[in-house]
Amino acid sequence: MNEPIPGPGLAEPSADLRTYLAVLRRRKWSILAVTAVAVASALAFSFRQTPIYTSVAKVQVKPPTVNQYLQNVPVSTLVSMDTERQIASSAKVAELAAETLGTDRSPEDLLESLSVSVPTNTQILEIGFSDPDPAAARAGAAAFTQAYLDFKVQQATEAFAAVERSLSAKIKELQQQLAVQQEKAAAAEPGSPEQVAAQAEIDVLTARIATYENRISDLGLIDLDPGEVIQPADLPTSPSSPNHVLNGGLALVVGLALGVGVAFLRERLDDRIAGRQGFEEILGAPTLAVVPHVKSWRKRDRTELPALSNPDGGPAEAYRTVRTNLLFMARDGDLKTIAVISPGPGEGKTTTAANLAVSLAQADKRVIAVSCDLRKPRLHRFFNLANDIGVTSVLTGKATLNDAILRPVGVPMLRLVASGPVPHNPSELLSSERLDQLLAQLRQVADFVIVDTAPGLTVSDGLVLAPKVDGVLVVADAGSTSRAALRQLREHLEQVSGNIIGGVFNNFDPDRARYYEAAYPAYYYGRYRYRAEEPDRRPRGRGEGEVAGPSSEEVWRSEDIWT
Template sequence: MQTTSNNKIHKDDAEEDVDFSAIIFKYIVYWPIFLVLIVVTSITAFIYLRYTVPIYEVSASILVKDEKKGIDGSSIMESLDMFGSKKIVENELEVLQSKDLLMQVVNNLKLYAPVYEEGRIKDRPAYIISPVTVELKHPESVRQVQKIKFVFSKGSTIKVTNKKYALNQWLTIGKDTLRFIQNKNYEAPEIEKPLYVSISNAKAVVESLHQQILVSSVNKQATVIHFELKDAIPKRGEDIINELITVYNKAALTDKNILAANTLAFVENRLGSVVKELSQVEGDIEKFKSKKGIVDISQQGKMFLDNVGTNDQKVVEINMQLAVLDQVEKYVVSRNEQAGIVPSTLGINDPVLTQLLQTLYELQLQNEKLRKTTGENNPALIGLQDQIEKVRPNILENVRNQRNSLIAGKNTLTINSNKYTSQLKNVPQNEKELLEISREQAIKNNIYTFLLQKREETALSFASAVADSRVIDIAKSSLLPVSPKKFIVYLIAIAAAIALGSGFLFAKEMLNQNILFRGEIEKAVSWPIIGELSLNDTAEPIVIGEGNRNAISEQLRQMRTSLDFLGINETKKKILVTSTISGEGKSFVSLNLAVSLSLTGKKVVLLEMDLRKPKLSPVLNISSDKGISNYLIGKAEVEEIIKTTTVNENLYFISSGPIPPNPSELILNGRIHDLLEYLSQAFDYIIIDTAPVAPVADAHILSKFCDATLYIIRHGYTPKIHVKRLEENNKVRGLKNVAIIFNGLKGRGFGKYSNNYGYGYAYGYGYGEIEVNSKKVKTTA
């Protein structure tokens, strides 16, 4: 039918569109619950903020001086700095995060032994309020966390377990040897303050710090490295990052100085041997001149010496470079994973080789330290050994390529030298011998001059060595904590209150086994819902009358109008009223519907067909001595059982009569058809209040004689399981032309802002002074 079709369309639209305003209004009526929850969660948030340690963010930035990344360094210093490495930012990121550097930071700042001030609820870190810090002799050997209470007393003494110790005095507590030293960060002098120190293994602290410090490059094109650390103590966070930068720069300078010292030692050793050789050659020249009586060399001889001297100098430089390459090759081949003295790269102007050597040295050094501290079975050693094996072939390949290039150049110079030597055939024999000796002198002299120059350059570079990084921003902490953020915490608290309240109300309603919402009925059955009646707690069974304009009266008038959709007219006038179980309000609806129809001037008869538990006779104050049961057994005529009422002159009533032992059999005896036919001729409307369908079959028997069925479902009372089975059961038993009345709707929420569970938010339809809960009907079965 048309009404059913419209109902299905409405359900489809409801499933497709989510009305958020309706959802909000659905729960806002419970605002006191939400208000209480918001207060509770806000108090919880306040307590959380009160006792949660605030976390600050500390950041810093450094600039790595790297030619490969476009850093503009001084060309003069670069020409003197023969061993300045060409930093690669990616490598420096790994170095800065190395646990070796972090271990130095932990030891330097004594982070393995933080001091705390005891509090009533929580302890407070005493990094800047403690007058002393604690230093361990062997911080890496601590096996378990140890808490040691102490008191700093007047006279710079420390009281531990009722014993007094002086500052800087070593003492043994358990298996740890430690001493108390002055705290350079101490800012608020206080005497006799209860403190304690929590001692941890330095390696464990390094592991924790390694996870906390974030080191990253700003972008791929820049050589700026950014540090970030979150710490509960801003000063400690700043000290950690600043100390890390300091340790990093010191390590870089140490590497430079080691390489410079090796080069200087090499030059000094060569100078010693060259001086001896040069002195010997000069002595040979003096002896030859004295013996042969030669005073000077001819112009042709001088030209030979000039040409061959330049050529020989280049050969000497190549020989030195080849010697350096031999040392490098020997170092790389002979060393396994053990670090040794890095050979000098004097005269080798290849930054790639220098960088590769430094990388190899750092990897070998890290491998050696890790092997000593953790043993041979540490998985981290495998990774380091793999990196060493990858670097070593690259160095050997570089050495091989440079050696081939140098040998080719040397061969060319040798050809030129032979060409100059052939020119000596035209020179006298004595002068020829002198030229040979002078040539050797020139070679030694050039070597000597070259070594002197390199020694000065090396010494200058050693003295002026600076770190390959520059601090752009020193470590500074944020002014406000980054965690917890008050606004976010309170926002979460409010959201949690709303979620808890909504979840509780949703669960309370959804887990209810009885029908609460109109939508639950629409989802279960396709029958139209033609009326909704609010619950009224007054004792009046009749709630509609002439001039009544309360909410439930208007609802009954709407329901009366909706009967047209069921096809009720002058020829179809018999309306059966039933429900699933007793107590759903079918008798209440029957009575008030009959009254409502009688107010229109139509003649209405109300039949009390619930022969087992009649309820209407007492309400109307009409005797049930003679009624339907008498008529069905043939002991009364129709005219005898029809009675008038005091409610309205158009309303008539037929009582159930005495309760029979066999109501269903009486209804089936055929006389009920005659009764209804007679009434159809005499009245405009026939309202039949019958028994519930769940326990007995009376309603299904009577339905075939009726034109429409009003099925009562009571809010919060009718079980959902019964509603879900309504249509399925009706296919077998066959109630005719069924429509649903949703009865007993209660207000949701609190006060005047409450709303009902059916359509809309309130009833009244313009009668402003009438509120939803101003009049409630107490339904009767």
């Protein structure tokens, strides 16, 4: 049997930018929906919030004294703005602000409405206060500004007082030492060494006392100036919170991020086949053709034969592509019997078998199409033929093969063997040696035998046929076949030694690819049951269901069925 021709998509593709962009393009509506919900929710929440007004006052921070400020020393070495910011937002300042405001709010509650910031590389404190009432916001900012300045003055005053107390204590101690030395000098002989030493000590102590007294005097001359209000608290005219534009912008960014995440999550969870490349990766065989989606093919029960009715259309060209690939694969003559199978019903298996048979026959190949879907036979309906005699008739001995061969109208090189009456034991009939003999007989007189089978995951009929033919052609529907179903069918075919020669990717919409809005159909089990053959309402005249050949023996001896 022929080995499958390696397809371009059999190697694991590397994720690249085009792959990601393709996912985003296919899932754009999911992304837009998530983004819209996020923005709408954020704006709804934003507009329901109580408007908050913020008033800001600016204070230029100065060293504790003018004398220090006038020294030739950088201000940054005298003032730590991080420390000043912490002081402005401290509980002590909040207590002073509460007294100024005369409010019942606790200092801790007031601090929750306070914001203090320092612009980069400046000695400016920006003191802000927020409140639903604009006037209250301005009053709060002004109160904290004044409380900060008052606290700094109070802090400096206490520091200066502590220095004055320390200097006074030192002066008092020196005065006591001075009194002792004065007593020594008075008791000593004038001009004596004792008197001279005592006098020298008196001069030193007097000078030190004078120095400390001068320092105390200087403290009284210090001008306390902790800072200057360079921008008083203003009355806000528009709310600072909520910021609808900012909230909407953030929601847009977050919504887009969530939308992209949802898009890739849906991509990961989506079990449909991701185009031709995904089809080949799962099948492990090349795609022989991609049959485009045709909007007019909406009813699954409708039989479509574009290879005859619309030979210039896209589907007919796709089936000719399958023909070309099969002719190349069968060039050695060991690929004659081909089974067409799909994971489940309604995926284009029988349509592919019928059109492929016509396409091969149009290439002057002797083709016999055999309907081995014994439970729901449809192949004969594509050619307007009856189904009263067929495979089951031959396998049960009720008719000869010569009686079962039909001639479709308009395709001289095509013959058809219908399925015949629906049996009660289709799997047993297909497992019998009689089917092997039937296929061998057909193989002798035809270039190709196209066998339509039952869906592989629905019943075992198709899997029974797979090892009896030269190759298996797998058909999958781009809109309904799942990756799991296709993978399971491949495993089943490999277990029975079925030779998968390729696949047909059917009903492919280039615009929507695998992303149809319709939900997945229910799984295959239970959907494919026995159905009695419908009464044939088609007239069976000459050329429609006409018996080919005089007798079974003569058929296989002389190939007169092609004359």
